[in-house]
Amino acid sequence: MELKEQLKAKGYIFHTQSDTEVALASFIEWGESCLNRFNGMWALAIYDHRAKRLFLSRDRFGKKPLFYAFITTSKGEKQLIFASEMKAIYPYLAQISPSHTFSAMSARANIFSYPQTHDTLVDGIYRFPYSHYAFVNLGDGSLTPTRYYNILDHLRPAPSTYELAKQEFFTLFCDAVRVRMRSDVTIGTALSGGLDSSAVICTMAHLAKQGAEAQKDWQHAFVACFKDTHQDESWYAKQVVDHIGINATFKEIEPLKEWDNIYKYFYMLEDLYGRILLHDILIYKEQRSNGITVSLDGHGSDELFCGYGHIPYALWDSRYHPLRLWQLCHTTNGTRLHPESTFSVLKSSLNMFARTGVKRLIGREIIKSADSSHPNFKAMDTLNQVLYVLFFETLLPVIIRDYDKCSMISSIEIRMPFMDHRLVEFMFSLPYHYKVGGGYTKKLLRDSIGTLMPSSVTWRKPKLGFNAPMADWIARDKSHNGLKEWFLDIAHSQDFLECPLVPNAKETKEQILALANGNIAQENAQNTAEEVWCALNPYLWQKSIAQYALRF
Structure with missing residues (x-):
């Protein structure tokens, strides 16, 4: 909406309410630099018939996929084929054969590394990199991706006090949710009962009370239930919906009823996965059957706030502050340890502290990243370097790939407020002790958005990943x-x-x-x-x- 008003002021006339029309006008006006004005997700191709050139691009964080392949026609001409799914390219290949990537897939960890490369599972199909664009040479179909965005170029001084950081985060997060509540269709939420998805829907409720100009039909929470297993969090989800005064759809996940479709789902998902995704598919399928086509979810928070138990990496950062050091030793994966385990945790923590110090002294990198040489990466504290790698290079790209696939099977569009680029830039500008402290991970999130949630969720310490049992x-x-x-x-x-x-x-x-x-x-x-x-x-x-x- 904001871009549309800017373009109207420049004389552009719009005939629809489509964001596609705004994207095209933006490209005409600003060329490839229009990408830095967008806030959201995209994989797009624009053909400029005047200049006879094709423009390809993916969003900053790779929320939407883009694949391409080069084929040789019967006349010996080289052609470029591109699509948002590999299966759309399959008919153009002489054969569908596994690529060299498969040879590395015996190691589980590699499933979490290759989605950031240009490789795919199919020989001859390549993945277009996120935060890049390319102009395609229509003569031979060749392309050279150019990086248009690096978050390290957008960091800024942190607020001078923790209180100011809380206020700014609250404002940014509310606006990120508000923008994503804009919709011509009914919206909902996949609610796990954890802190992140609860923060999203409770902020939606808060904005609705404030009269925000957004879709009014948002009160649709969908909860995956794993009855009689350790992975069931439906009790917490019930606390959240009761707190904000809405109903929820509790979907019991019964794998046996869907297992006959497992090969069909694998074909639709196209890739290899570190966990089974059946419950994710079924919760979005349930949304669709209830008339929902847009879901606001909590992905991205763990990688911003240290939700996966990487706390020991912050020990070196706290070396001059005994109180913070002690608090970190008593915090692991969101849970304050029992007194009897304090000694063992302190021992392992001091061991990591010593190893980190030795690496620093001999000039070795503690955390390796493709952007290790960037001055702003070097200036980050160790915990933020770890989170940077998780966010951009390993875990999160896999997670958002998974959820995009699972949701699009039912034609559900997932929107992710935690991955608003303004919020991400702000979070990577903050010191580690704004994220972890007082015995808790996600400190800033709990202290700001937590006021909108039931205390049983805000101050809950055990963390479960949203995984099937x-x-x-x-x-x-x-x-x-x-x-x-x-x-x-x-x-x-x-x-x-x-x-x-x-x-x-x-x-x-x-x-x-x-x-x-x-x-x-x-x-x-x-x-x-x-x-x-x-x-x-x-x-x-x-x-x-x-x-x-x-x-x-």
Whole structure:
């Protein structure tokens, strides 16, 4: 809306309410620099018929995908094919064969690294990099991506006091939510019951009370329930909706009812995943069946506020402040430790402190990043460097890829207030002790937006990732809505054991048997189950391609 008014003042006339028309006018007026004026997500292609050139771009943080391939026509001409999904490119390929990327997929950690590269799983298909644009040479279809945005160029001095930072964060976050509540259609929220999604919907309620100019039909929360498992957080979600006075749809996730579609979903998802995404698919499917097409969700907060337990990296940053050092030693993954474990935590923390100090003294990098040489990266404290890598280079790009795929299966558009670029720039300008302190992670978020939420959520310490209870599903048989029989069939399948894309099939078989028979300790079972799922991914991907893609 704001860009439209600026362009009207320059004489542009608009005929629709479409954001596409505004994007085109912006490109005509400002060229590629228009991208820095956008606030949101996009993957776009603009053909300029006057200059005979094609322009491609992805948003700052890669919320929306863009793939491309080069093919040779029957006349020997080189052509560029591009699309928002790989499967749209499949019919143009001579064959669909695994790329060299598969050779590295035996390691679970690699699933969280390759989505930031130009590689994909399919030989000949490439991923266009986010925060880049390119003008395509229509003569030979070649393109050279140019980076138009680096958050390190947009950092600024932090507010002089914590109180000022709280006020500015509250203002920024409310505005980020307000802008994303603009919609011609009904909007909703995927509410886990955790701090981040609760902050989003409680801020929506706050803005509605303030009379913000946005979609009024927003009171639609959807909660995934994992009955009788350790992953169920529906009780907390109920506290949130009761607090703001709205109803919620509680969707019981029953994997057995959907498991016949697992190969279809793999084909639609197109990629390898570090966790099963069935519950994500089903919660957005539930939204769509209830008339929701836009969902405001809480993704991005963990990487901004240190929600994953990377607190020990802040120890070096606190070296001159004994109180902060002591608080960090008593905070891990959002939970104050029991007194009996304080000594062991202090010992490991001091060990990391010493190792970090040695690295500093000999001039070695503590945190490695593609932007390590940037002066503003070097100026960051250690915790912010860790969060920077999580946000831009490893974990978050995978998470937003996952949620985009899961939501678009049901044609749901996810909007992410925590990833408003203004908010992200502000958060990476703040010192570590504004994010972690007093025995809590996400300190600034709790102290500002927490006033809008029930205290049981604001000051809740245990954190659960929004993951399916895979260990329970593998251990339970059909009579208890489990998948034990299916996993055992896979484990004993010669087809799986001989799959060339799964180098550790026998080890995976043993893990499945141990989980199915209850021979793994509860505290290790979920992690083992997720390792099993990662190992199965290449096999399931290959089966899905054979079943669906080759129908072309």
